[in-house]
Amino acid sequence: MVAGTRLTTWLTTDGEVEELRGAEAMTRAGKETPIVCHALATATRLGAKSVAAYDVLELFAFARPAQFCLPTPGGLAAVLNLAPPGDAADAAVTLQQTAQALLAELGATKENRENLGAMAMIMTQSGWRWGPAVIAALGVPADSTGGALAAWRRLPEREDGPNPPPPSDHAISGDAAQAQLAELIGDGAENRPQQFEYAAAAAAAFTPRQEADMPRLVLAEAGTGVGKTLGYIAPASLWARKNGGTVWLSTYTRNLQRQIDGELNRLYPDPEQKRRNVVIRKGRENYLCLLNFEDATRALATGPGGAVALGLIARWVEKTRDGDMVGGDFPSWLTTLFGGGTIAALTDRRGECIYSACTHYSKCFIERSRRESMTAEIVVANHALVMIRAVLEAGSGQLPLRYVFDEGHHVFDAADSAFAAHVAGSEGAELRRWILGAEGSTRRGSGAGGRARGLEARIGDLLGDDDGQAIQQNIMRGARALAAPGWLTRIAEGETRGPMEAFLAQVRHVILARVDNDRSPYSLEVSVEEPDAGLLQAASEAAAAFEALRRPMLELGRHMISRLDDDAEELDSPTRLRLEAAARTLKRRADMVQAWRAMLLDLGQATPEHFVDWFSIERFGGRDRDIGMRRHWIDPTKPFAEAVLRQAHGVVITSATLRDNPPDAPDDWRSAEVRTGAMHLALPAERTSLESPFDYPGATRILVVRDVNRNRPNDVAAAYRELFLAAGGGGLGLFTAIQRLRATHERIAKPLDEAGIPLLAQHVDAMDTGTLVDIFRAEENTCLLGTDAVRDGVDVPGRSLRLIVFDRVPWPRPDILHKARKRRFGGARYDDMLARLKLKQAYGRLVRRADDRGVFVMLDSALPSRLLGAFPPDAPIERVGLADAIAHVREFLGRSK
């Protein structure tokens, strides 16, 4: 069964093709259980929550674990070497052929059949529809015993060596960087002079620094097509090799991480060499925790269901490159199929790791990635991880000395999140759980007595003497002041338990009293100014409770450090490591509690100069999700410069869109220095700017439509429809609000489908953004609607992206934080800069290769001329009526390839 927007195609067992309406298809599916591709997306298309079906993706995940595949019939056909489906009937045939091919593969597998059979049996007992067919294909007796799900047993052990010595400090010259680049590119490849210029400029960050606390900072703007990735890999790899050091390449999006990983194949063509020298590093919350996985498989023995997901995950565990469940080789569609909660529960989200006390420590994916990144030449990481590590490991001597921040235009936003503090119910409840464990939960633990039971179970054996025990008891007493499970419901019902909940209830009261529409489906926020006596009293009591928790946390950390000295003779290395890790974690969490306390004590007084505070209720789908007080830096690049830049010796910050281009100060480096933190360093950054080699005037058209009423959803949707039709698909629709995206999708999905143009949409289709973009990239005539995340991460070369339509000028949302920044950074000019940079980013998606052509359409006639600096100076811009815009699109793209 293949569900379309209007009709569903059904291929019968006799080979007949039928077309059914949505309700008919659901009824038929209930009776005959069809084969589908992506059950959840199919159900969503049919307007249902779920559909009874054989999902061929589950069979794929079992037969070919850790392999990439687009979750579409076309994607399956591509990886299985089947004929690409031309229409829905072909697609239905593809699903049938896919199932046959995968079962045949299993029938011929050289893997341990008994183990696979046992795994399939356990999954069958949990309701897996494919189970009997898989067992039959394997040809083994059905047997569910033997620990088939215990994939950790089949992983290799890691052997840790000593920590590497610090790197030496030999300089990389511009000439050497260029010679390395020439080698990486090879003889046959296109020679781009700008790329060589770029490599030489980036090399300046790989020379010894001149002053303490001052890195060699290079700000490098390079237009699309310059080839900056290899441009910085060239000096970075040379430096790493020559000095025995590691260079961290940091990105904002996963998409770019993947691209860099691909480019590194040129540097390390031998996979084994690459495995030793390149590590993709993410936050611990991205990786599978083997102990959590073991817990989950043990819980199966006592609870029903769940074995289907665990069986597929067990298959992946045995084959994965690095255990990354979020964006690595774990299929993102599997996360959607089983629900994010299942996957999240298996990662180390709550800091419950017990380190060397864990029975899986020598096989742990997180530890492996951490250890390997110490000896690798190149680590590919993300901005958030780099910033958080810089704070947590300051002074440890373990931090990298050389960085490249690609997507440098996002340093500001990444720092904004990394350095913020929230006294929120969710955070309080999380800390409470970390200390007290899962209260009232019957979840079984393992390893050191079950980590779900909290601090005592995790580190009780490290306390040493009665003093340690007493301090721990004080921490546990203190944690009872934090928000407890069920806090959100209690507060909504007017009840509270403990000082933190009492404070949050007061916050909620103030917000609801001050906002105009307390029933708004969106999140609410109000200023912290003029708090009333009730709120101040609750804040003061919560602050005192935080202090009563913080003090013993610090004390226990000190106690553990002193044990390292006092008991040096009897402590083995794993225990020393655990003591150090526990002391570090306690200190980090105590510092967080101190930040909360400081925020509460500041209430009723002026907010400290560099911060902005506010109260908020986070809502999702009209329901309250969190309540709290937030504190952000007005300029988050200040702590970024302090924590990351100052301790580094060399940094490249690069992007295609570093600089703003206001009418009165073209190519404004000041904007780049403000957004990257360079302005907080005493030494000036070295600047380089290289134009894109692409012929934008010839390859693009920019149209501002002047006669679409942006406040009338029907008019906006009609404009999208006609523009997408004129382009024959390949359109990316960008929206500044989800509600308007949905309204347009509702109106145009069917007419586009009738014209043979599939439409995908973020926030509508039951797939994650990365998968939607992958499908959009692979299918030339598909259109995609999305918001910010789509605009930032899309790299779609070729005809698949030939038209971008923006619904409105992307002005920043005037929330409390933005208003504070606007005051600090130049008023209306700041708004202009942000909008221009967003437009520049979006326009930059259009031409990714020299032979790409594309049209950029802005449907908002209120686009002021001063924002046109977002586009290349010689690119043709016209203000036209919609009819002319449609004709332009048809004509311009009609002439293309």
Ligand code: SF4
């Ligand atoms: S060492 Fe920590 S993260 Fe790794 S498997 Fe054990 S508990 Fe999980």
